[in-house]
Amino acid sequence: MAVSILGICGSLRRASLNRALLVAVQQTLPPGTTFTFDDQLGGLPLFNNDLTDPPEAMALKAAIAAADGVVIAVPEYNYSIPGVLKNALDWVSRPVATAPLRGKPVGLVGAATGMSGTIRAQTHMRQMLVFSDTPVLAQPEVLIPRAHERFDADGNLTDEPTRALLTRFGIAMIAFVERHRVPLSA
Amino acid sequence: MAVSILGICGSLRRASLNRALLVAVQQTLPPGTTFTFDDQLGGLPLFNNDLTDPPEAMALKAAIAAADGVVIAVPEYNYSIPGVLKNALDWVSRPVATAPLRGKPVGLVGAATGMSGTIRAQTHMRQMLVFSDTPVLAQPEVLIPRAHERFDADGNLTDEPTRALLTRFGIAMIAFVERHRVPLSA
Amino acid sequence: MAVSILGICGSLRRASLNRALLVAVQQTLPPGTTFTFDDQLGGLPLFNNDLTDPPEAMALKAAIAAADGVVIAVPEYNYSIPGVLKNALDWVSRPVATAPLRGKPVGLVGAATGMSGTIRAQTHMRQMLVFSDTPVLAQPEVLIPRAHERFDADGNLTDEPTRALLTRFGIAMIAFVERHRVPLSA
Amino acid sequence: MAVSILGICGSLRRASLNRALLVAVQQTLPPGTTFTFDDQLGGLPLFNNDLTDPPEAMALKAAIAAADGVVIAVPEYNYSIPGVLKNALDWVSRPVATAPLRGKPVGLVGAATGMSGTIRAQTHMRQMLVFSDTPVLAQPEVLIPRAHERFDADGNLTDEPTRALLTRFGIAMIAFVERHRVPLSA
Numbered sequence: 001m002a003v004s005i006l007g008i009c010g011s012l013r014r015a016s017l018n019r020a021l022l023v024a025v026q027q028t029l030p031p032g033t034t035f036t037f038d039d040q041l042g043g044l045p046l047f048n049n050d051l052t053d054p055p056e057a058m059a060l061k062a063a064i065a066a067a068d069g070v071v072i073a074v075p076e077y078n079y080s081i082p083g084v085l086k087n088a089l090d091w092v093s094r095p096v097a098t099a100p101l102r103g104k105p106v107g108l109v110g111a112a113t114g115m116s117g118t119i120r121a122q123t124h125m126r127q128m129l130v131f132s133d134t135p136v137l138a139q140p141e142v143l144i145p146r147a148h149e150r151f152d153a154d155g156n157l158t159d160e161p162t163r164a165l166l167t168r169f170g171i172a173m174i175a176f177v178e179r180h181r182v183p184l185s186a
Numbered sequence: 187m188a189v190s191i192l193g194i195c196g197s198l199r200r201a202s203l204n205r206a207l208l209v210a211v212q213q214t215l216p217p218g219t220t221f222t223f224d225d226q227l228g229g230l231p232l233f234n235n236d237l238t239d240p241p242e243a244m245a246l247k248a249a250i251a252a253a254d255g256v257v258i259a260v261p262e263y264n265y266s267i268p269g270v271l272k273n274a275l276d277w278v279s280r281p282v283a284t285a286p287l288r289g290k291p292v293g294l295v296g297a298a299t300g301m302s303g304t305i306r307a308q309t310h311m312r313q314m315l316v317f318s319d320t321p322v323l324a325q326p327e328v329l330i331p332r333a334h335e336r337f338d339a340d341g342n343l344t345d346e347p348t349r350a351l352l353t354r355f356g357i358a359m360i361a362f363v364e365r366h367r368v369p370l371s372a
Numbered sequence: 373m374a375v376s377i378l379g380i381c382g383s384l385r386r387a388s389l390n391r392a393l394l395v396a397v398q399q400t401l402p403p404g405t406t407f408t409f410d411d412q413l414g415g416l417p418l419f420n421n422d423l424t425d426p427p428e429a430m431a432l433k434a435a436i437a438a439a440d441g442v443v444i445a446v447p448e449y450n451y452s453i454p455g456v457l458k459n460a461l462d463w464v465s466r467p468v469a470t471a472p473l474r475g476k477p478v479g480l481v482g483a484a485t486g487m488s489g490t491i492r493a494q495t496h497m498r499q500m501l502v503f504s505d506t507p508v509l510a511q512p513e514v515l516i517p518r519a520h521e522r523f524d525a526d527g528n529l530t531d532e533p534t535r536a537l538l539t540r541f542g543i544a545m546i547a548f549v550e551r552h553r554v555p556l557s558a
Numbered sequence: 559m560a561v562s563i564l565g566i567c568g569s570l571r572r573a574s575l576n577r578a579l580l581v582a583v584q585q586t587l588p589p590g591t592t593f594t595f596d597d598q599l600g601g602l603p604l605f606n607n608d609l610t611d612p613p614e615a616m617a618l619k620a621a622i623a624a625a626d627g628v629v630i631a632v633p634e635y636n637y638s639i640p641g642v643l644k645n646a647l648d649w650v651s652r653p654v655a656t657a658p659l660r661g662k663p664v665g666l667v668g669a670a671t672g673m674s675g676t677i678r679a680q681t682h683m684r685q686m687l688v689f690s691d692t693p694v695l696a697q698p699e700v701l702i703p704r705a706h707e708r709f710d711a712d713g714n715l716t717d718e719p720t721r722a723l724l725t726r727f728g729i730a731m732i733a734f735v736e737r738h739r740v741p742l743s744a
Contacts, residue, residue, distance in 0.1 A: 080314050083276045
């Protein structure tokens with residue numbers, strides 16, 4: 001059975017390296033995987049727990065619920081994930097009991113122009129996903145330093161070691177998704 | 187010389203416990219301190235590094251720059267700081283070289299209905315402020331668990347141990363601000 | 373088939389609350405689970421990567437390899453895990469390719485006399501286990517605050533809500549172990 | 559007045575890159591700074607709070623107390639600080655009220671053969687030092703990736719950009735120490 005993956009990009013920039021990375025993830029996933037981009041983060045209002053869900057939040061929750069797994073591209077701003085991405089997480093995480101990330105297999109990838117490759121942001125993201133009881137793929141980590149040297153001006157991945165890493169990530173991610181949908185024996 | 191403190195609340199909720207906590211901080215600061223509330227976080231658009239600063243971001247940067255120190259009330263959503271607060275941090279942190287949080291003394295407080303009292307969110311916030319080279323008061327930490335039992339329906343602090351903690355925090359915060367504005371000898 | 377769990381206590385204290393907690397975990401595991409205590413952490417020398425494995429490190433690695441899953445009781449010293457526990461982790465984590473924690477399901481529990489219930493230490497422990505590609509149970513978290521009020525002088529658990537939490541933890545832990553030993557289809 | 563710095567290396571390896579880094583820190587400190595190495599971490603027993611301080615712990619506490627500031631070289635093992643270093647921290651941190659790290663200015667440096675340059679370990683170390691109310695220099699961070707390419711076989715620093723970074727670190731560290739020993743006006 002085909003595995004469906006939802007890709008979420010934490011940056012709103014038009015020429016985002018993390019969006020380019022997510023496209024490269026899509027291109028390197030094993031055959032038989034379907035991949036859907038979510039581009040609704042920029043349409044969400046700022047989260048306020050006094051409000052009811054806006055349509056954009058309901059749509060994002062539905063997209064997560066419908067996917068077998070989620071891959072999130074995590075930029076690093078101020079040593080953490082972007083406010084834009086955290087804001088989306090705040091919207092989709094309520095009510096806790098039925099939050100679509102509960103039990104949903106997630107993989108993280110991230111690109112940065114510096115040397116750290118979004119280590120700090122991904123560390124924070126992993127901690128957040130403990131709250132929602134979300135299994136997160138541990139290895140291989142996709143931490144891409146000097147990312148601007150690895151994509152061309154059109155956002156195409158040009159670095160073969162990165163492509164090899166993404167291929168290993170894709171295989172591990174699909175196995176991770178399959179492990180989490182195996183029904184356990186009674 | 188009077189010390190001026192800017193208070194920033196990370197929640198947009200009308201009856202926010204963290205806003206009530208920040209009011210209590212204001213009431214317990216040592217005499218001679220001026221305290222200004224910032225209430226502009228809800229007016230900021232989602233951060234996009236392709237855009238120039240909106241007026242709300244410029245106003246927030248100016249308010250931080252004008253204050254001797256900043257106290258941030260940090261709610262905890264999904265084991266981290268709210269997207270709303272991170273979004274504001276993303277706006278005020280550029281350009282890096284002239285970001286108003288650089289060298290600005292900051293204190294953190296946080297209230298939660300659960301037992302952890304925003305430990306995880308404050309830990310993340312401290313890490314973020316390393317990026318901007320911002321000194322953050324270490325102790326006393328203001329981590330208020332079961333906060334709903336410590337304020338009345340109008341948001342007034344009713345718990346004396348919490349008031350005593352805030353008084354110690356205020357004294358430490360002002361000393362921290364003064365330490366960081368002492369000009370060093372050549 | 374019976375599930376075998378290895379229990380590791382991060383404290384060397386004779387009357388350790390974390391050891392008492394681990395005993396309570398053992399008592400509340402579902403029927404059919406075998407539980408073995410490891411008490412070798414205190415016999416390990418300080419880790420030095422110039423040295424070959426001492427017998428105590430080889431024994432601990434073998435014990436981890438033989439178990440279906442591991443439950444670690446994580447005290448909190450200085451806002452992190454004890455040096456004693458980290459030292460043991462340093463010994464068992466090499467060589468990386470054959471480290472026994474690779475892919476081994478782990479659950480964390482922790483007791484503290486303060487309010488945080490070892491939140492910070494467990495957060496650090498989770499991050500460390502990403503390195504070794506170790507799946508860690510997300511929820512329920514076992515964070516026991518004011519632990520000295522929940523055990524009697526002989527280390528017996530006397531607090532029923534804690535027992536109920538441990539029972540839920542045990543069920544989740546065994547399901548987690550079973551999920552990770554299900555062979556995936558080709 | 560001369561500033562005295564205590565250097566502590568978190569690795570016991572004979573040809574430790576972090577020891578070489580600490581030597582390079584010593585060589586690049588501003589004139590008028592005295593620098594003392596501590597080499598007692600390997601002599602400490604495993605921490606057990608049931609025990610009284612061994613002589614090695616008392617000596618380390620005295621050395622920290624006598625210094626104006628401390629620079630710690632933080633290797634990264636298992637995405638955190640070495641057990642050896644954490645064990646030393648556990649010994650010197652009691653009793654809390656008189657712990658020598660309370661208020662003592664600390665700077666962190668770290669070298670690794672990989673790309674991250676000990677980011678994760680230093681992040682953990684910073685969190686630990688919040689417990690002891692220890693001011694930690696925020697910037698510049700000294701995170702040395704591919705460190706084996708930056709020192710020769712005798713441990714001499716051969717990389718000029720690293721030397722320039724250490725020079726900036728040394729200047730910032732001494733200013734940080736001086737800021738924290740300025741007596742505040744009454």
